[in-house]
Amino acid sequence: MTYLDYQASTPLAPEVKAAMTPWLDRFANPHSPSTEGRRAAAAIEVARDQVARLLPEGGALAFTSGATEALNWAIKGVSELGPRRKLVTIATEHAAVLDTAEWLGARGVEVVRLGVGPEGLVDLDEAAVAIDDSTALVAAMLVNNEIGVIQPIVALSQLARRAGALMLCDAVQGYGRMPLPEGPDMIALSAHKIHGPKGIGALWVGEGVRLDPLLHGGAQEMLGRSGTLSPMLCAGFGEAARLMTQNMSDDRAHVDRLWTAARTALGPDWTLNGSATDRYHGNLNLRREGLDAARLLTDCRDIAFSLGSACASGSGRPSHVLRALRLTDRQARSSIRLGFGRYTAEDELVSACQRLDQAARSQRVVG
Template sequence: MIYLDYQATTPLAPEVLAAMLPWLQNQHANPHSAHAPGRAAKAAVEVARESVAALLPAGGSLSFTSGATEAINWAIKGAPAGGIVTLATEHAATLDTAEALARAGRAVTVLPVKAGGLVDLDAARAAIVPGTALVAVMLVNNEIGVIQPIAELAAIAHEAGALFLCDAVQGYGRVAIPNGCDLIAISAHKIHGPKGIGALWIRDGVAIEPLLHGGGQEASGRSGTLSPALCAGFGAAARLAADYGDDDAAHVAGLWSLTSERLGDGWNINGSIEQRYHGNLNIRRDGLDVNRLMSELRDIAFSAGSACASGSGRSSHVLRAIGLSEAQARSSIRLGFGRYTTEEELVIAIDRINAAAAAQRIAA
């Protein structure tokens, strides 16, 4: 199997598995217990917390969560009363949460984006006004890889007296997270860590209401027993990202260039080419039957959109938001690659995708 779906999830790093195994095999203590085994588990959690926080801005605290979906829900639902502003290309965790609050009476503004997927800053300034409580924007889009101007948007939010939430799930450990954010949501399994754990970074001085009530195990008020194994895995993945970040970036840049050069005629790139993370390549070919393509290439793992929306029957809301027609959105595929993708397997995959797509055109 050639794996090209790094935006959905990344392969677990061997070093991460090694860091988790002791806590799965024989170190089973609750990290919130006061006895010696519990204190040892707590120490492992705190070492992991420091490693994860090291890739985030200074001046904040980090609370572990069950994943980025919980972190985003917590940040949005826990923010002070007032309006919410977000983008049409955001992840469903943001858009659906905002929609739920809108049904409950909150004022929600969903800003459109330009054809390349980038926000119109003038439109943002017009929408983010006093009375806005929270602005929520993704750093790197999970479907098209576009990088939003987070620092500028955060400054606009602060001018209006609003908090700024950055969904940094696809950017954490890959691109720099700008200063100015008040809340940052991240996830372990996007950086070769385990599934089932994420975190919410909260800037010092920012207070949000808890989403989960109970034991209040995290200092920020988040309740629930933490898994030392998952925390240790997240910490190990963060340390790898810190140690090999430059190498990973160079590798991804080389794979992007190789893929761009090797794609056959008839392909178009969705989203801005200049303002994007190069480990994400979302492309379309007019008339392409994506379901047929995926069926014919079952030993190549790639995506027709967000894994979180698969099975919904809907075309990508992100692709429609950047101006693609329904037919164009449904003739698009996403290729994601990273640390463990080799040039050899990528060449094989691209050549086979090209051949299968060309055969469809001939058959038509």
Template sequence: MAGAAPIYLDYQATTPLAPEAYAAMQPWLGGPDSAGSWANPHSSHSMGRKAAATVELARSQIDALMPQGGRVIFTSGATEAINLAIRGALPALAPRRRIVTVTTEHAAVRDTCLWLERQGFEVMLLPVHPDGLVDLDAARSAITGETALLAAMLVNNEIGVIQPVDVLADMAQSVGARFLCDAVQGYGRVTLPHAADMIAITAHKIHGPKGIGALWVRDGMEIEPLIHGGGQEQGLRSGTLSPALCAGFGAAARLAAALADVDAAHVAQLRDRAIALFEGWQVNGSLGQRYPGNLNLQRDGLDVARLISEVRGVAFSAGSACASGSGRPSHVLTALGLSSAQVRSSIRLGFGRYTTIDEIERAAHLIGDAANRQTG
């Protein structure tokens, strides 16, 4: 008989699929008794129109958590949404060629900007303070009339720090630049910046399915498509949409709105218990300006790669799943001023709606015992 599943504490990498999202997807998975629910939502016949109605309902459910005055464009995920936002917005912002972002951004933003730097754009990476919050004085100096775009993450995926995105949005717009917010870790949990011009999100970080995300674009924004073809998604994203994935995303967004207060109280309780149990560990990043479902902890002398291998009863990480196996130390923790040894002795614990206090307690016991065996 197979053993019990590990305690899952990697919510920043992905979240468990909500039963409600799974139920919303089932009628559109196209089984033999699906009564035509496998139809193409871009077809004009009755079956296609029914599928299209499901897509539009999902769009409205996702948009309900966004600022007013914009539209939701479905993508394959947040990485595509971010690329569409950055690369798609730049042509209309010419001759401005400066892009400003934060050194602790996710690779989807950071690497896209660095690629554009090789194409002749000027890219400025704003430093952060030791608590992970952006240096606003550096931001004021960098954001000038030459700036086309400022991109900043709402909630950092590695350390959970909440950046002052409203302040950054105001800085950008005061000089005529556009502001993109990567809200992947914050959508449905943290207040979004109402002044943002573009917001990138993904379904699987809010208990929806993988393989679908969205870019919210403020009315009046000019964007050029990255993917050319039939122009199915408002002329900005060609390709056939999956009603099943859209339905799952929409259901997850609707549930996030309905359970926002309950989820927030539960996650705060989990955070408080975890901090008490990991007494003596150092929290990386601001504890006050932080999403409580993310704890990045450091203990001197720890070999985290060995720790993860030994503690098989808990699924946790050393940082971003997107960078796993790269061999590079975390650029986020390095930006905070941590040494290479400190970076290698840091773990990330992510928890949320379906995590229990009992799981936090058992996980802390397993991780703590293994850490004690290493450090003595």
């Protein structure tokens, strides 16, 4: 199996597995005052420091069950406070943001979903009009999970601050792969997108930001989050973050080489979806005229790639991200996403891309 689905999840780093394994036998509750409990709590604090090294100075970092919880917590926690009743976000955001916004909209919060242009980038002039003194929160993704486009987070943060609103950044696909932009008041993360374990994420909150809790029942964790933390998952997240800190420049250079090799191997009949310049190169989202992408997925089942967000797979609907780029349903259904990174070998990627291109050509001949 050639694995090219890094946006859905990344392979577990061997060093992460080694850091997690001892905690299978160390079962003490980290919130217990016992000696073993304190040892577990100390390991969690080491992990917290490791994750925080790639984040802004100051503030507080709370571990969560994943980025979905972190985003829900940030959006609902802010919206429940104060008189402002407006949320501004972008039409290409992850479902964890858009669905939470829809939930708030049904409860009287005004929700503005900013559109994007054909390259997938938000119009800052439109954003400036939408972000006003009634806005409580602006929520925007750093790197889009489907098309890899990088949004202007610094500029959006400045607009939010000027209006007296808070800024939430979904940095799941960008954390550890690039320096995080200045400006956000809250940042959501996920471990399994950086070669860490599934089931753990984090929410960073800047100084002075106050949130209502999402979960109630003990407030054991930072920022009042309730629930017993897993030292094993925290240790894995921490080690994954340490490796991202250590390998960021090497990982990025490797991904840039893979991007060039993949584009060459696929050839000229594939059209890039989204900006060619403002994007992360480990995400290659392409379409081909007349392609049945679902059939290609079946024809090349020993190559792991996707047709869009893993969260929306099986829905049968065209990607909301690709439709926001003003692609037709047919164009959206003729698109595939290839994701690669640290553990992708260049020769393996080139071979997979050549096979995908050949299988796509065969559709035209048979069809």
